[in-house]
Every structure is written in structure tokens, then in C-alpha cells.
Amino acid sequence: MDTINNSGKDKYPAYAMKLQVMNRVVRHRLRNLCAGVRMTVERIASVTEKTHPDIPNRCKIICTELDSLQIFTDRMDTLFDTLPTSVQKSLFELLAETRDCFARKNPLSSLDLSGPEENISIKNGSWFVIALGELLDNAAEASGPQGNVKMKWSLGKENQSFKIIIENTSEPIAPGIPINPPVPFHTERSRHDGLGMAIAYRICSETNSGMVVENSPDKVKIIINFAKEEIINE
Known part of the structure; x- marks a missing residue:
């Protein structure tokens, strides 16, 4: 194959x-x-x-x-199918929309955000709102109804690189789901069918960005390394 x-x-x-x-x-x-x-x-x-x-x-x-x-x-x-037309988003808009969506869909879960406040924008920001939303929903479900999800971001020297890390500290990815690359519909476990990860992976591929999944018995960490072309210094 x-x-x-x-x-x-x-x-x-x-x-x-x-x-x-x-x-x-x-x-x-x-x-x-x-x-x-x-x-x-x-x-x-x-x-x-x-x-x-x-x-x-x-x-x-x-x-x-x-x-x-x-x-x-x-x-x-x-x-x-074809992705919707992308819209550029500032870092503030990207984080705010992602946070609001998480709070609306997962009212009993908490989301810890940490990272520097910088005046940058993401070229295909609206796509990454979708990708981050899928990954955060997965993390919220894995963490349980009152679980904790962490999302942190960092910027390289002169804002030439940008990375987001999403982490839950409760449950690993279901063993039936391939994660390199993520392929959906290999288990029957609700959102852990792999669809959300596959959506995020597709968006990363479309934008030349990297996505790494680190799966361990006590947590899942997903790292998105944004392509240099995605980072726009204001």
C-alpha cells in the first residue's frame, strides 16, 4: 500500500x-x-x-x-474534500477562537494556555483553528469530563519558527489507531476513531507543516511545527 x-x-x-x-x-x-x-x-x-x-x-x-x-x-x-478558503489569523485570534470553541464544546474540562504574546499572524490561520479544535476535543475526551488539557506554544529566534504542543495527562491513544500517519476508523471508540487526528494531519500536510504524535501510557503529546511560510511577522 x-x-x-x-x-x-x-x-x-x-x-x-x-x-x-x-x-x-x-x-x-x-x-x-x-x-x-x-x-x-x-x-x-x-x-x-x-x-x-x-x-x-x-x-x-x-x-x-x-x-x-x-x-x-x-x-x-x-x-x-476540498478544504474551505483559508483566512489569515493573528496569533491572538487563533488562540482566542480555539479557546472559545473548546469552552463551548467541553464545558466541564479545563484548558491551560501558556506561551509568549507576540505580534505574528498565521497565513492559513482558519485551517489551524480547525486542526487545533479537533486535537483539543480528542484531548478533552481522553482526560475525562473534568480533565485538564494543556496547550503551549513557543517561537524561535526572531519569530522564524513557531510550535504548538497539545497534551492530555490521562489516557493514551487507542492502540488500534495508526498514528504515523493517523488513519481514521480503525476502532469504535467515539472521537478516538482517529478522524480528528487525520483532519489535523491533513491540514499540516497541506501547509507544509509537521505533526508529531508522542503516545505513552499516561499521556498523549501532539506537536505541530508550523512551516516557515505560515509565520507572518506584523
Whole structure:
């Protein structure tokens, strides 16, 4: 099988690219299915609200599952389809958006941020907001409902290099997931199916940036080394 390492210009295994067209059709049908079923479920809830008040509550559960399926489908787009148009972000914007997204999606977990405040921007900042969000969500789940996640960043001499490290201190990556490179859908363990890591890996590859995964029994550390071209000194 054709495989890759993250040198920046490499792409995903050849078999994954051959499945791209089929995946796009499947995702399109999933969206249509979610929309159609949701309309039906909401109609059932509306009609039965007065006569069978317990049914609308069950319908809410179904709608929640449909929302989760829609989010999963969108994440699949990010991995297999064309990435959205990138937007440059300042370091402050990158960190603020990442922190706000983490707080919204993981209200019981804490996120420790540490690093220098420098006046730089990231060329494809919006892509890295997505990548960091995926990695932080994985770390939050591994750390447990009240766990702690750490994200620290550092800059090299004259801001010529930039590195972000994300770390959780609770649970390692599931053993069934390949991590060099990350390949999704090798386990059945919720977000630890490897999809989030694969999305982050793809974004790093698209930007010629490096991503290193250090997996140990008591923690996971993921290091992103930004390509020099990504760093814009203001």
C-alpha cells in the first residue's frame, strides 16, 4: 500500500484518494437523509405534543443524534474534500477562537494556555483553528469530563519558527489507531476513531507543516511545527 509521512507535500494513501468521489456521494446522501428524517421527526413531535407528551421528548433525542451525524459528515468533508478558503489569523485570534470553541464544546474540562504574546499572524490561520479544535476535543475526551488539557506554544529566534504542543495527562491513544500517519476508523471508540487526528494531519500536510504524535501510557503529546511560510511577522 502507498503510505506517507508528514513531509508537507505528500498526500493521503492512494486508496483514500480513489474513494474520494464515492465518499462525496455518500456524504451528500447522508445530509439529505438527516434533513428528511429531521423534518419527519419534528412533524411527529408537533402532532403528538398534546395527546402523547412523552413522544416529543423522544423525538428530541433523535434530533440530537441527527445533529451529531451531520457534524460527523461535515468533519468527513474536511478530511476528504476540498478544504474551505483559508483566512489569515493573528496569533491572538487563533488562540482566542480555539479557546472559545473548546469552552463551548467541553464545558466541564479545563484548558491551560501558556506561551509568549507576540505580534505574528498565521497565513492559513482558519485551517489551524480547525486542526487545533479537533486535537483539543480528542484531548478533552481522553482526560475525562473534568480533565485538564494543556496547550503551549513557543517561537524561535526572531519569530522564524513557531510550535504548538497539545497534551492530555490521562489516557493514551487507542492502540488500534495508526498514528504515523493517523488513519481514521480503525476502532469504535467515539472521537478516538482517529478522524480528528487525520483532519489535523491533513491540514499540516497541506501547509507544509509537521505533526508529531508522542503516545505513552499516561499521556498523549501532539506537536505541530508550523512551516516557515505560515509565520507572518506584523
